[in-house]
Amino acid sequence: MEKDHSAEVKILDAARHIFVEKGFNGCSSREIAKEAGMNVALVNYYFKSKENLFHLVVSSIMKEFAHSIFEVFKSDLSLEQKTRILIENEFDLLARHPEIPSFIIGELSKKDQNFFQCLDFENEIEKASIHKQVSEAQANGGMRKIDFVNIMLLIMSNCHFPFLAKPMIQTVHSVTDTQYQDYLKIHKQYVTEMVINYLFPTK
Numbered sequence: 001m002e003k004d005h006s007a008e009v010k011i012l013d014a015a016r017h018i019f020v021e022k023g024f025n026g027c028s029s030r031e032i033a034k035e036a037g038m039n040v041a042l043v044n045y046y047f048k049s050k051e052n053l054f055h056l057v058v059s060s061i062m063k064e065f066a067h068s069i070f071e072v073f074k075s076d077l078s079l080e081q082k083t084r085i086l087i088e089n090e091f092d093l094l095a096r097h098p099e100i101p102s103f104i105i106g107e108l109s110k111k112d113q114n115f116f117q118c119l120d121f122e123n124e125i126e127k128a129s130i131h132k133q134v135s136e137a138q139a140n141g142g143m144r145k146i147d148f149v150n151i152m153l154l155i156m157s158n159c160h161f162p163f164l165a166k167p168m169i170q171t172v173h174s175v176t177d178t179q180y181q182d183y184l185k186i187h188k189q190y191v192t193e194m195v196i197n198y199l200f201p202t203k
Contacts, residue, residue, distance in 0.1 A: 008046050010036045016057045020103045023110070024054050061100060064093065073130050079137045080200045083155075084192055090159040091188040095181075101160040144199050151199065158191045
């Protein structure tokens with residue numbers, strides 16, 4: 001039987017929707033098949049198992065999620081410019097896919113080995129020479145001396161929390177979806193300037 005690329009795409013799209021909504025343990029291959037409008041036999045034919053399908057879905061999410069980090073740091077821009085672009089790209093990505101932060105946190109909180117096997121950030125960070133760039137900038141006084149993990153916490157917490165907190169903020173302050181999008185655009189500017197000014201203080 002010749003594989004139908006369009007069928008594979010439909011299954012992957014359906015799997016992403018179901019996995020993001022319910023997590024790996026919260027759904028079945030049958031449910032994914034139903035979402036894709038196909039039978040379980042076809043899902044197994046194209047992807048062998050739910051585990052393989054999950055790895056492919058997570059891998060695609062994480063590649064898109066990480067692209068904004070690693071590609072920027074491979075450029076010849078200054079570290080300050082790279083950091084500014086990183087923050088702006090992170091916000092833009094999350095605006096397109098606001099479900100990503102809660103999905104990642106949800107799966108990581110379960111300490112599910114199926115999820116951890118899909119992650120290989122350390123290798124990508126090494127290839128992009130991010131640690132080296134940060135160390136050099138801190139050594140020559142161009143960047144505040146702060147541990148790399150804390151730098152990522154500073155950036156990620158300010159970028160991700162507005163999307164995680166959306167239901168709470170909307171409920172407490174009676175904010176519509178359209179209004180919240182406007183707040184996010186302004187908040188991106190605030191976060192960018194705040195983080196840049198902190199990490200790269202003027203002498």
